[in-house]
Amino acid sequence: MSATASPGITEITACCACGGDLETLFELPRLPLTGLYGETPPTAAALAQGFDQSLCYCPNCTHLQLGRFLDGGFLYDTSYGFRTAGSQTASAATRYFRDWLLTLLPAGRCDTVVEFGCNDTTLLQTLADVARQRIGIDPILAHTADLPADITTLAVGIEDVDLRQFGADGPDLILCQHTLEHMPDPDGLLRHLRGQAGHQTIFAFEFPCADLLIAQQRFDQVFHQHLQYFSCRSIAGLLERHCFELIDFTFNASHWGALLLAFRIGRGGCEPLQQRQPRLERARLDGAHELFRNQMRACAALLDATEPPLYGFGAGQMLPVLDYHLGGAARRCTAIIDDDRARQGQWYGNLPLAIQSSAGIDFAGSAFLITAVDSRRAIAARLATLGAGRIVSPFLSL
Numbered sequence: 194m195s196a197t198a199s200p201g202i203t204e205i206t207a208c209c210a211c212g213g214d215l216e217t218l219f220e221l222p223r224l225p226l227t228g229l230y231g232e233t234p235p236t237a238a239a240l241a242q243g244f245d246q247s248l249c250y251c252p253n254c255t256h257l258q259l260g261r262f263l264d265g266g267f268l269y270d271t272s273y274g275f276r277t278a279g280s281q282t283a284s285a286a287t288r289y290f291r292d293w294l295l296t297l298l299p300a301g302r303c304d305t306v307v308e309f310g311c312n313d314t315t316l317l318q319t320l321a322d323v324a325r326q327r328i329g330i331d332p333i334l335a336h337t338a339d340l341p342a343d344i345t346t347l348a349v350g351i352e353d354v355d356l357r358q359f360g361a362d363g364p365d366l367i368l369c370q371h372t373l374e375h376m377p378d379p380d381g382l383l384r385h386l387r388g389q390a391g392h393q394t395i396f397a398f399e400f401p402c403a404d405l406l407i408a409q410q411r412f413d414q415v416f417h418q419h420l421q422y423f424s425c426r427s428i429a430g431l432l433e434r435h436c437f438e439l440i441d442f443t444f445n446a447s448h449w450g451a452l453l454l455a456f457r458i459g460r461g462g463c464e465p466l467q468q469r470q471p472r473l474e475r476a477r478l479d480g481a482h483e484l485f486r487n488q489m490r491a492c493a494a495l496l497d498a499t500e501p502p503l504y505g506f507g508a509g510q511m512l513p514v515l516d517y518h519l520g521g522a523a524r525r526c527t528a529i530i531d532d533d534r535a536r537q538g539q540w541y542g543n544l545p546l547a548i549q550s551s552a553g554i555d556f557a558g559s560a561f562l563i564t565a566v567d568s569r570r571a572i573a574a575r576l577a578t579l580g581a582g583r584i585v586s587p588f589l590s591l
């Protein structure tokens with residue numbers, strides 16, 4: 194994909210969870226893309242590129258979602274940089290998900306597990322001792338090298354797969370980790386799965402939870418690839434409408450404020466999930482957004498008043514969106530420091546920032562902006578150990 198290509202854009206007016214009317218919470222004019230990296234400095238056109246976006250709220254079911262969907266073929270071209278194995282926070286989240294999953298399975302085992310949106314099969318690789326047969330489904334597999342031979346892989350979308358080929362009652366475990374939020378039609382997806390699964394099939398999903406996003410004021414997690422932001426109530430309503438029943442749920446707050454959710458074909462019983470968090474009301478959403486914006490404004494002002502040299506620490510994939518909310522203040526950094534050798538020597542595809550190692554950096558004589566905010570506790574601790582002269586966090590809470 195050229196960094197300046199234009200996608201098709203679909204305006205969304207009805208809630209993807211319940212079909213209700215949407216209210217616009219706020220506009221995000223010219224919101225940049227994320228996950229773009231390159232070998233050379235980005236062009237002026239790439240630096241200026243952005244697409245108008247908005248975050249919407251459904252007062253009926255409390256679902257949050259984007260107001261505009263960019264064409265998936267554009268968003269998930271091979272230059273989309275995210276791979277699970279290459280991300281430390283994602284790898285920790287995979288272990289967390291596996292540990293929770295084992296508590297759901299009789300004797301911790303199953304016969305056939307299907308994961309859709311399996312990315313580079315990181316999660317399935319951890320289940321060799323759990324399932325007799327493992328199947329990974331993801332269009333991205335067409336661009337993934339060195340796949341494990343003992344996992345069956347299908348480089349297609351879940352809607353193009355007949356799950357009954359894996360047994361008359363379907364597979365006994367269906368996983369979906371950090372994929373539902375990318376899908377334009379979760380209602381259609383659940384209808385498809387409902388028609389293909391058996392009564393014994395356990396579904397285990399993980400996705401960012403709107404309740405935690407609001408509680409932590411993390412509007413920097415709103416970006417073009419995440420179309421859906423389910424609240425506990427909106428996903429519970431969707432499950433009930435498709436006649437699923439709740440088995441279990443838990444949260445992993447440190448990884449995208451995630452909700453981990455297990456369910457099967459049945460009859461409702463989603464009240465514990467519905468009632469787990471206070472209902473998301475418009476006034477609270479607006480208040481959380483204002484708290485977020487105040488922190489971004491304060492951080493930008495602090496960076497303006499910080500003596501150089503200033504470096505970013507942690508080459509987070511969401512940095513273009515963070516910089517957007519900081520009003521471009523992250524571009525004051527001389528470079529972004531990251532310990533990941535695979536990232537070093539690269540440039541952000543749409544920020545004038547190179548990624549380099551910490552070799553030769555005068556830590557005591559420099560200021561550092563935490564630029565991978567999901568790891569801000571670990572980064573703050575590491576910078577303190579390295580004797581950093583000044584540490585700036587975009588968020589007041591660590």
Ligand SMILES: [Zn+2]
Nearest residue numbers: 208211251254
């Ligand atoms: Zn709704």
